Amino acid sequence: MILPIVAYGSPVLRKVGEDITPEYPGLQKLVEDMWETMYASNGVGIAAPQVNKPIRLFVIDSEQIFENQEEDEKGEYPDEPGYKGVFINAHVVDLEGDEWAYNEGCLSIPKIREDIMRRETVTLNYVDENFTAHTKTFNGITARIILHEYDHIEGKLFIDYIKPLKRTLLKRKLDDITKGKVNVDYRMSFPK
Secondary structure, rough: OOEEEEOOOOOOHHHHOOOOOOOOOOOOHHHHHHHHHHHHHOOOOOHHHHOOOOEEEEEOOHHHHOOOOOOOOOOOOOOOOOOOOEEEEEEEEEEEEEOOOEEEEEEOOEEEEEEEEEEEEEEEEEEEEOOOOEEEEEHHHHHHHHHHHHHHOOOOOHHHHHHHHHHHHHHHHHHHHHHOOOOOOOEOOOOO
């Protein structure tokens, strides 16, 4: 089932997600619905707070970025062919490498994209959908997507990294999103 994506201004986007257990009600269905919602909205990652669940869960699929790459772009990123996976109760262990800019967007903040600086490599402790524990290191675009989704379970948004002047210039657009004055081709839910 495709779930509505929570819009900027919704309180759930600013909550730190809670760790969950395998007994979390409807977890398997939630993960399936998150995959379906992410693909239906042309996303490469989605976090539980974006579907109104204040828990530490996100899914990513950076493989689709590389599948859609032009031939002359092949080999540009160290993480080809990408990674597809479920991250539950994720916690960052280490960040390494230089910061690099990439133009990011967010399904909860449609029509706004900005260059965001993030570290090259992230190491995480997490469990997968079977609650198998992992400590894994990711780099390149995959690390960036993970860090973007990880921010969601920490109550942070990519616009928090933008300089104050730029955020001031975006205020009207952000207010419009909160009010539902944005046209997107996927389901959204707006703050009351």
